[in-house]
Structures are given as structure tokens and as C-alpha cells.
Amino acid sequence: MSIDKAEVARIAELSRLEIPAGDMDKVAAQLSSVLDFVATLNQLDLEGCAPTAFAPSDAPLRADERDGRRLTPESATAAAPETEAYFFLVPPIVENVNP
Amino acid sequence: MTSPLWQHSAAKLAALVRTGTATPQTAAESGWDGPGAAWETDVHAVVHTDREARHAAAASADRGGPLAGVPVLVKDNLCTTDYPTTCCSRILAGYHAPYDATVISRLRAAGAVVVGKGNMDEFAMGSSTEHSCYGPTRNPYDLARVPGGSSGGPAAAVAYGLVPVSLGSDTGGSVRQPAAFCGVYGLKPTYGRFSRYGLVAFGSSLDQVGVFARHAGDVATTFAALAGPDPFDATSRTSPVPDVSGWDSGVKGLRFGWPANLWQAGVEPVLVDALERSAVALERAGATRVPFEFLPGEYGVAAYYLVATAEASSNLARFDGVRYGHRSADADDVRALYTHTRSEGFGVEVQRRILLGTYALSSGYYDAYYLKAQQARTRIRHEYEAAFTRCDFMLLPAAPSIAFRLGEKIDDPLAMYLSDVFTIGANLAGIPGLTVPTGLTATGLPTAVQLLGPEDSEAHLLRAGRALEVGGDVTRLSRDHEVEFAWPTKR
Numbered sequence: 001m002s003i004d005k006a007e008v009a010r011i012a013e014l015s016r017l018e019i020p021a022g023d024m025d026k027v028a029a030q031l032s033s034v035l036d037f038v039a040t041l042n043q044l045d046l047e048g049c050a051p052t053a054f055a056p057s058d059a060p061l062r063a064d065e066r067d068g069r070r071l072t073p074e075s076a077t078a079a080a081p082e083t084e085a086y087f088f089l090v091p092p093i094v095e096n097v098n099p
Numbered sequence: 100m101t102s103p104l105w106q107h108s109a110a111k112l113a114a115l116v117r118t119g120t121a122t123p124q125t126a127a128e129s130g131w132d133g134p135g136a137a138w139e140t141d142v143h144a145v146v147h148t149d150r151e152a153r154h155a156a157a158a159s160a161d162r163g164g165p166l167a168g169v170p171v172l173v174k175d176n177l178c179t180t181d182y183p184t185t186c187c188s189r190i191l192a193g194y195h196a197p198y199d200a201t202v203i204s205r206l207r208a209a210g211a212v213v214v215g216k217g218n219m220d221e222f223a224m225g226s227s228t229e230h231s232c233y234g235p236t237r238n239p240y241d242l243a244r245v246p247g248g249s250s251g252g253p254a255a256a257v258a259y260g261l262v263p264v265s266l267g268s269d270t271g272g273s274v275r276q277p278a279a280f281c282g283v284y285g286l287k288p289t290y291g292r293f294s295r296y297g298l299v300a301f302g303s304s305l306d307q308v309g310v311f312a313r314h315a316g317d318v319a320t321t322f323a324a325l326a327g328p329d330p331f332d333a334t335s336r337t338s339p340v341p342d343v344s345g346w347d348s349g350v351k352g353l354r355f356g357w358p359a360n361l362w363q364a365g366v367e368p369v370l371v372d373a374l375e376r377s378a379v380a381l382e383r384a385g386a387t388r389v390p391f392e393f394l395p396g397e398y399g400v401a402a403y404y405l406v407a408t409a410e411a412s413s414n415l416a417r418f419d420g421v422r423y424g425h426r427s428a429d430a431d432d433v434r435a436l437y438t439h440t441r442s443e444g445f446g447v448e449v450q451r452r453i454l455l456g457t458y459a460l461s462s463g464y465y466d467a468y469y470l471k472a473q474q475a476r477t478r479i480r481h482e483y484e485a486a487f488t489r490c491d492f493m494l495l496p497a498a499p500s501i502a503f504r505l506g507e508k509i510d511d512p513l514a515m516y517l518s519d520v521f522t523i524g525a526n527l528a529g530i531p532g533l534t535v536p537t538g539l540t541a542t543g544l545p546t547a548v549q550l551l552g553p554e555d556s557e558a559h560l561l562r563a564g565r566a567l568e569v570g571g572d573v574t575r576l577s578r579d580h581e582v583e584f585a586w587p588t589k590r
Binding site for chain 2: 003007008011012014015016017018019027030031033034035037038039040041042043044045046049050051052053054058071075076077078079080081082088090091092093
């Protein structure tokens, strides 16, 4: 299945990525090529095959067996580009709000 | 004549440290003090290291552990407190993790010295280590060729002698394929057998930490040191860890599957020859060949590039310039911050896979792509289950080709993806796989085969890997494995 530039733009927006206009054709062609290939799955008999989301696990840990240790506020924010008093700083999220 | 420390196996090095013949410092530095320093300039396997950190780690190493003083290079997607963890991506430039991954803690507890971080394809997405923000790693056997990927740095470092053991990660073959290209052992354990805590997530249902070494015995020792449940990883296996101490006990009575339909076309003749020679060696050692047909690997590749990219598109959403790593300076609002940070920080292959995964999960396409891939995953798992009722493990190629040239596949994503055609199935099914080196071609490039077994069959895989190390000669199985190691000529 081929996808066009408009579809690439839609996916890019969902992905929070910006594809340069000059690369659109190339990206569309590469994604189309991969999607054409994955269409080979249509040849596979999947009758009675329930979806597998995860490789089978023998006996997953119960919640009460998990380690309760957590990062401290200091270590959790240490690598952030901008912080203030252990809060992550971001640009304005809501526009035109009058206090 | 005693060989220099850098040529020793991990087992030999650790024994020398435990008896006080060598110190952890001299053992850990042996790669840098030997020819490794000159090799590294050409190969570029390492992206973060420094002598001071190595010395500090060696000074605190447990001199009584099974890996006492053994230097280990680890892939740059495993969190370490003493080196940056960047996944070889601009988006994580300068990031220092606040904790060690569980496999790193267990390496240190076993006495190993973590000596640095190995090069990789960005976020483990690639099969050649060309997609690294630090530039590519080169194959030590031919610098014009790739080492495979995505764990190309750790594989190459073991191949040229910087370290006897290294860690990678394997989401679709990223340990087993570079092991084949570099002529070393590469083990992907059963899903969940090694903790994923502190492994930067790519495809969470497929990711597994793996081991590179030059000897089957060193893989076994490292496996025993790292395996086991982890309270930090809810997907870690809680059943008893397979006992791999009998790695040199031979393969007498074992049955190996021989799915020859898989290599009737599209596999280089030198690798078909390696398969046949390996089968004969296993038979000589007392194993039985069981021929059968198996589902072609292309279906696995198709399912994988939907499942893995879908999971990656979700996992990599966390890289947005807020909590760690790169942040775009060109953003007036939070939406622009996300978009500009991610577009500046991620490389082309990572962006391509995020787009593909987002598409597969998006409204209107979910059932046609992601759901179908999950169903195919079930079918593939059933194929393996059926095969393993007839044999104890399967023998098959690790890759369809020997190491290819740098640049050969970089602009053709599909061709690159198909280099994982023999490895991806094990990740989809959660089963273990071991790449076993089988020698060099007439032009001096490594060849290899792969062994796949059912869940928790690591002991069988290592026994077979060891039997192949001695060419099927059972009289050599239990001897000091140093003696079989002939140091190859590299160029």
C-alpha cells in the first residue's frame, strides 16, 4: 500500500516530528516500500490465531514482590534541561490566558 | 609461553585475579595496554570511556567473583552511573543515568569492571552501526565493512581483543547478527531471563540484553552471573535459571532441527557451507539431524517491523526535551518544543520507525497492521513450538550474508531490515538464540551459524556452541579452552 505526502504529514504531526518539504517524497516512497512488504502477512493463514502482545512469561512478579524504591526528586530532575525547585519547566501550554 | 592478558578468555583472566597473579587494574587495562588502543582508532567500537573511571571501577572490583577483574564493554543503551548513557543519539547528548541497570549491578557484583560504553545504531535501530550520532563502527576483519548491528561496538571490541566479554541488546537480532559479522559468540537469552531494568526501551515485548564473548564458556559464566528475576522488572522470569555449568558436556543424544528450505535461496554459499560443516560436526559429536520445513523468515520480518515500530513510537514519546537530553532552543510553545526537539534530536532511521509505528497504530489502520502483526506473532510462536517437539534446538543461518560494505544498504531500509530475516523470529517468540562463529572465508571474513531453542534451552545451546568450538571432537570438550583459540589475522 502506498502512502502519499499528505498522509506522511498527518503521521508526522501525530509523531511530533517535522519532515522537511524536500524530503517528503523520499519518506513517502520508503514508507510505502515497507508497507508493501508487510502486506505479505496477508498471505499467512491466521485463522484461530489470537493476538500476542507480549512474549509469554512464566510467572510475572506480583505487585507486592516489586521493589518499592523510587528516585529522589533531586536525581529525577538532575538531567532536565530546565527546572525550578524540582519542577520541570516548559514553555506556555495555554495561550492568551489573563491572570 | 604465557600469552598477554588481553588475549585471555574471561575465565582465565578471572582465575588469575582470584589467585592474585593479576590485579583487577592490570586485567581491566589489558585491552588498552595491548594492541587494542591502536585497533580502536580504526574500528571505533567505544563511545564513552576514560582511564580514571576504569581505575576507580577496578579498585572496587570483587576479587573473588566469577568475573573478577574482567573488563566488560556495555552497549550505550544500558544505564550506568559512571559513564553517559546516550543510545548514540543527539537527543540524549550528555545524559547521565541516576542508577545502574540491573545487568550492570550484577556484572559489578560478579567482579567485572565496566570499562566503557559501546557504539550502536541510534536507539538500537539498525543492522550496521552506521546510524550512530558518533559515526560508524568498522568491522575489525575489514575496515571497509560494517560490524553488523545494532550492537556493533560491543561485538567488534570482543573481536579485536579490547575486552573478552561485552553486553549488547537484541530486539530483532542486534546481538546475534553482529556476532556473526565479527566472528564471536552472541547469546540472546529467553525473554525475561535477564532484567530489562535500565535498558532504554525500544520494543518492550522484544528487547533482551545479550552477551558477546570469544568462547562458549565465557558466555555461560556471564549468563550465570546476570540471569534471574529482578524486582525492578515485572517481566523478568521467576522460574529457576537454567544450569549452564555443563556447557562443555557435549551434545550426545541431542536432536538438532535442519530447516534447509530456509537457505535454498538468498543465502551466501559460504554460509550454506558453514551450516553443512556445523551439522557434520554436531553429528560427529553424537547429535542427530532432524530435517523439516519451517515457515520462511520474511513473515517474521513483516510482523516485526509493525510490532517493533509500534512499540518504539510509544516508548520514544518520552524524549521531548522536558526531562532529559537535548532541548530545542527554537520553541515558543510546548507543541513546538516537542516537535523541534524531536526533529533535531532523532536521526533519520529513528524518525522513519516512529512514523511507521505511529501509522500502524493510527485510527483506521490498527486492525489491518498492528493487530494482524500480533496474530502473525502467535502463528510464528506456534511454528517454533511445533518444531521443538521434534528437536532440542534448530541450526540455521545467523544472517543471509557475511559482513556487507559500509554504505551498501544505508539508503534502502527494506534491504537493511531483511538482514535480520533469520534472527527476528526468536524475538517474536521470546526464545533464546546463540550465534556460533565457524571460521573465516577464503578472503578472511567471519562466517557463523545460529542455534535456536525453546524457552530456557540456554544449556543446550551452549553445549552445542561448545561442541562446534572444538569441531565436534568430543575428546577436546573438557580441556582448557584457551588452547583452541587461534588469534586471527585482521586487516
